[in-house]
Amino acid sequence: MSSCFLKVQNLRKSYGGLVHVLDGMNFQMEPKERIVVIGPSGSGKSTLLRCIMGLEKIDDGRIEFEGARYIEAQANRRKDNLVDTAVRAKIGMVFQHYTLFPHLTVLGNLVLSPIRARGESRASATERAMQLLKRLGLDNRANAYPGMLSGGQKQRVAIARALLLDPKIMLFDEVTSALDPELVAEVEGLMLELAEQKMSMMIVTHDMWFAKRIATRVIFCADGHIVEDAPPAKIFSDPAEPRTADFLKKVLHVDTVS
Amino acid sequence: MNLATSLSFLYDYRLALFTGLGNTLYFTSLGLAIGLPLGFIVSIIRQSGHPILKAIATTYVEIFRGTPVLVQLFWFFFCLPALLGVDLGNVTSTITTLALYMGAISSESCRAALKSIGAEQRDACIALGLPARVSVPYVILPQTIMRAVPTLLSNCVTLFKESALVSAVGMADLMYQGQMIADSTARPIEILTATALIYFFIAFSVTRIVTYYEQSFLKRLKL
Numbered sequence: 001m002s003s004c005f006l007k008v009q010n011l012r013k014s015y016g017g018l019v020h021v022l023d024g025m026n027f028q029m030e031p032k033e034r035i036v037v038i039g040p041s042g043s044g045k046s047t048l049l050r051c052i053m054g055l056e057k058i059d060d061g062r063i064e065f066e067g068a069r070y071i072e073a074q075a076n077r078r079k080d081n082l083v084d085t086a087v088r089a090k091i092g093m094v095f096q097h098y099t100l101f102p103h104l105t106v107l108g109n110l111v112l113s114p115i116r117a118r119g120e121s122r123a124s125a126t127e128r129a130m131q132l133l134k135r136l137g138l139d140n141r142a143n144a145y146p147g148m149l150s151g152g153q154k155q156r157v158a159i160a161r162a163l164l165l166d167p168k169i170m171l172f173d174e175v176t177s178a179l180d181p182e183l184v185a186e187v188e189g190l191m192l193e194l195a196e197q198k199m200s201m202m203i204v205t206h207d208m209w210f211a212k213r214i215a216t217r218v219i220f221c222a223d224g225h226i227v228e229d230a231p232p233a234k235i236f237s238d239p240a241e242p243r244t245a246d247f248l249k250k251v252l253h254v255d256t257v258s
Numbered sequence: 259m260n261l262a263t264s265l266s267f268l269y270d271y272r273l274a275l276f277t278g279l280g281n282t283l284y285f286t287s288l289g290l291a292i293g294l295p296l297g298f299i300v301s302i303i304r305q306s307g308h309p310i311l312k313a314i315a316t317t318y319v320e321i322f323r324g325t326p327v328l329v330q331l332f333w334f335f336f337c338l339p340a341l342l343g344v345d346l347g348n349v350t351s352t353i354t355t356l357a358l359y360m361g362a363i364s365s366e367s368c369r370a371a372l373k374s375i376g377a378e379q380r381d382a383c384i385a386l387g388l389p390a391r392v393s394v395p396y397v398i399l400p401q402t403i404m405r406a407v408p409t410l411l412s413n414c415v416t417l418f419k420e421s422a423l424v425s426a427v428g429m430a431d432l433m434y435q436g437q438m439i440a441d442s443t444a445r446p447i448e449i450l451t452a453t454a455l456i457y458f459f460i461a462f463s464v465t466r467i468v469t470y471y472e473q474s475f476l477k478r479l480k481l
Contacts, residue, residue, distance in 0.1 A: 053381075053384070054384065055385070089387045091385075092385070093385040095381065095382065095385075097378055099379060099381065101379070101382070101401075103400050112386070113386040113387055113388055113392075116388070116392040116396060117386070117387050117388050117389060145478065145480075146479075146480075147479045148480075161386065162386070165386065165387065
C-alpha cells in the first residue's frame, strides 16, 4: 500500500451521464502542501473538493487518504462511495455560504460535533472552542447568533468550527466569493495563518492574487481534466499550456480593470 | 337600541355563549392535537417517502386543500355512513374532519420549512461528521419547527375560525349557540356581534403572537 497523503485516481463524475464534471482526474498530494485549484466555472473544481469530502457520489475512480482506502466507486451503491467513514473525520471543509447553523450560537456551532458526535465532554469542548475563538479574536462573539455576525466573522467561525475537529487537511470551497470585498482580507488572513502553521489545504478560489500568495502548488482544471499542475511561480508567470495562459489572461485582465 | 339593555341582554346569555366557546376550543384543540403531528408526518412522507406512500399523501393533501371544509364535514357526517356503513357519530366525524383538514394545510407549511433548510445545511452536517441521530434532532428539526411556527400558528387561527362550520352538523359550538340565541330571542344584532367579537379577540391575539415571534425571534436569528 502506498503511503501517499492524498491520492485521487481516475475520478469521474457526470450528471445524468451527459455532463462530465470530472472526467478522469488524477493527482497526489503530500502533507503540508497547499494546492489551489483554479479554472473556469463548470470545470469541476468545487465538485472535486465535494468528492474528497464525500458529499458526492462518484461514477468511477478512487480516493486514498494516508494510505487507507477511503472512497471507491462501486456498482450497486446508490448513496455514496464511502469505504471508510472514519477517514472522513480527518477532513475538514468550509463552504462558500458559511453554512453555520443559524439557530445555534457561535459556541454552539463549534461544540455540537465534538460533544454529540465525538462524545467529548461539554466542559472540555467548550474550553477548546473558547481558546480557538480567542486566538481568532472572536471570543467576544461566542454567544452571538450567526445572523448577528458580519460575513467575514461568519466565515471565520465556520473555519474555527472545522478546525476544532482537528482535521488533517482543510478544504476551502470559494470561501471568499460571497463576501463583501472589504471583508475578504480577514478570511484570507486567517487562511495564511493556517498556512504558516503548515496545515495541509486544498483551496478553490477565483482570487488569483491570493492563489499566488498561499499556494505551494496550483492545479488548473478545465472540462473535468487537470490541464496543468505546477508551482505558483511557474504557472502565473510562464504557463506551459495555452489554455492556462488564455484563462489567466482573461481573469487577470478582469481583475485589474475592476 | 340602548347600550345598557343590550349589554344586560348579552350578560343573561353569557353562560350559553361561554359553553359554546368551550366547545369551539375543544374541537379546535383536538383538531390541532391530531392535525399538527399528522401534517408533519405527511410532509416528511411527501419529501422523502416511498413513491406509493407519497402518491397517497399528495392525494390526501390536495383533496383536503381543494374542497370546502363545509363539504368535508357533511361528507364525513352524511356520506361516510351511507357509503361504508361507518357511522362515526357527529362528534367523532367533526373532529376527524377538522384534524384531517388541519393535517393537510399544515403539511404544506412543514414541507416549505423542510425545503427551505436546503442541501447546504445537510452538507455541513456531513462535513462535520454528524450522523443522522445528531443532525436530525439538533440541526434539521429545530430549524424546521422555527421556520414553520408562524405559518402553523396562522393555520391554527384558520382552523379556529373554520370550526364555526361545525354548527352546520349540529355541534353546539360558539357559532351554533349564537345562532340559537339569535333565533329564539329575535335579537341577532347584539348576539352575532358579540359572537364575532369573541372569535376576533382570540384570533387577533394569536395573530399578534405570530407577529411578535417573527419580529423578535426570527429576525434576530435571520432565519
